[in-house]
Amino acid sequence: MGFLNVSILIVGGGPAGSLSAINIGRRGEHEIVIVEEHQSAGFPVQCAGLISDACYSELKKFSKRSLVNRIKGAFFFSPDGGYVELIGRRKGVVVERKILDVELLEKASEYAEVILKSSYLFSKIRESSQNIAKIRTPSGITGIKYDFLIGADGANSRIAKEFSFTKGEIYSAVQFEMKFECLDENMVELYFGEKYSDGFFAYSIPLDSSTARIGVVSKTEPIRFLSNLLNKHPSVKQRKGGSITELNAGAIPIGLNEVVKGNVCLIGDSAGMVKPYTGGGLYYHLVASKVLGKSFPDLEGFKKEYLKVMGKEYTTGEKILRLYKLLSDADYCDLVRLGKEYIETHSEKLDMDHPSTILQFIPSLLKIFVRKPLLVAKITKELL
Ligand SMILES: Cc1cc2nc3c(=O)[nH]c(=O)nc-3n(C[C@H](O)[C@H](O)[C@H](O)COP(=O)(O)OP(=O)(O)OC[C@H]3O[C@@H](n4cnc5c(N)ncnc54)[C@H](O)[C@@H]3O)c2cc1C
Structure with a gap:
């Protein structure tokens, strides 16, 4: 078997993997390979696409076509249908992940070799030379020798399991894209109460005045909660339309993982780099990838700096989640x-x-x- 020799192997061509390749690769010091098991990035979509405008203004350097809508604030609904209007200091945008992820991976391919339709299986650890990753490609199993392994392989990370990283909790999210009479096409709606989630909340994110991504994040039974939202919520049930155009479901990791072990590091959902009180991951991945790009190859330094920048946000975010x-x-x-x-x-x-x-x-x-x-x-x- 012929081996590819690289200094960095990134597993996963989602936002965390692509942003890591861009931020490390632009220094021009390392040979990088990304392996992605699907034939394109951004598939299947597991996202509502809501990010702050500050996050978008950085991502739009790499993604020109992903903007769908602009958001000026949120309505915070109590279970009886009353609501408060929050117009925060930060505005937001809604992006289309099918486009964003493809554009990010295209940009990453300027700094890394991207190998699609190929799954990372496991590593053979060798004390005195490069480790070898076994990769399943369409033409069979192959090996990639690497110095550093970056697990950007999502919430159910194979690398986190293989290297026994400690993990946080996993919540579930289910979301429909559907016709919906939005109260305001530039306002997100957040629905609280025990009928609509156990310990989190449900949401609708407008794409325009009559279409929204309506979903639930919860510890258990998200489908039951989503059905309650659509059929029992005093405000939502009046405004929902008939046709559902897309179904999205996925895991939301809550709580930061271990992040680094020797020459292996996790980034993105695999590391629990997600806002604990909203489940949003993209801003945290962006911050983490910038810190990784600056610190590399000092992985312990990456972890320390990330905690320095974001630690307080996790502490407060987890308090809000408990509330x-x-x-x-x-x-x-x-x-x-x-x-x-x-x-x-x-x-x-x-x-x-x-x-x-x-x-x-x-x-x-x-x-x-x-x-x-x-x-x-x-x-x-x-x-x-
Ligand atoms: C319903 C839902 C709504 C959400 N809404 C928002 C939102 O509005 N805003 C927001 O910021 N966040 C949101 N999130 C969270 C956000 O989608 C994630 O934080 C983000 O996608 C994680 O990016 P990632 O690159 O870490 O992982 P992923 O996007 O999961 O990418 C991981 C990649 O690794 C690949 N992979 C996995 N295993 C292997 C392997 N063994 N070999 C090769 N490749 C592999 C996968 O194919 C995938 O492409 C939402 C999540 C869900 C589930």
């Missing part, structure tokens, strides 16, 4: 009813990429909820 589980339907209704005026006036301080911005709100909000001591106790316990 979703603690709040009852009645609490959500109180939050929206009593907090509406204050939140709507002050929401411009919020940044969707940085949940820590929420903390500055809490002391004033608590004063508003003074006659709801249980609600105050729950928020204080988790967020302060």
Whole structure:
């Protein structure tokens, strides 16, 4: 068997793999190969495509055609159909992942050899020379010798399992693209309450005034929750249309993994690099790939720097996630009813990429909820 000799083998041609190849490869110091098991990137789609405009302004350097819609804020719905309008400091956009991923991989191919329709199987570890990855290609099993292995192979990462990286929790997401009478074609809608998720939330992300990606993230039974949302939610059931044009489902890893072991590192969903309170991954992958590009080949340095930049966001994000589980339907209704005026006036301080911005709100909000001591106790316990 003839071997390919490279310094870096990246497994996975999704956003995390492509962005890693771009950010390491632009230094021109390493030979890089990406192996991707599908015949193209971005398939099957497992994403609603919502990212901040700050994230998009970096991604659009590589992806010119993926923009679908612009987002100015979100409606935060309590289970009784009441809502608060949040217009944050950061605006957002909706992108088409089928296009974004292909364009990112095209850009990555300027810095890396991309081998499609080929699956990474396992590595043969050798003490004194390069390790060998076994790859299944359409013409049989082949070997790639490498110095560094980067697992950008998604939430069910084979590399994380093979090298026994510790893992966070896995949530599930199910989403329909369908006709929907959006309240505002530039506002996301978030639906809270025990009928619509166990410990997370459901959402609709508008593509235009009459089409949206409507989905649920939950620990269990996402299909049942999505059915509840479409058929029982006081506001959604009135506005849903008949035809579903696309179904999307996938895993959402919550909680950062180990990230680095020797000459192997994980990036993207494989590493749990996802906002714990929304399940959004792209911004965290972008940040991680930039840090990796700067630190490489110091993988421990990559981990340290990533934690320095993003650690606080994980800590706050995980607190918000725990709060979703603690709040009852009645609490959500109180939050929206009593907090509406204050939140709507002050929401411009919020940044969707940085949940820590929420903390500055809490002391004033608590004063508003003074006659709801249980609600105050729950928020204080988790967020302060
Ligand atoms: C329903 C849903 C909605 C979402 N909505 C949003 C959103 O609105 N905004 C947002 O930012 N994030 C969202 N996310 C999360 C986002 O989609 C992920 O964080 C992102 O796709 C992860 O990128 P990745 O490159 O780490 O992994 P992936 O995109 O999963 O890419 C991994 C790649 O590795 C390949 N691969 C896997 N194993 C092997 C192997 N053994 N050999 C070769 N190749 C392999 C796969 O084929 C795949 O192409 C959503 C997720 C879901 C499930």
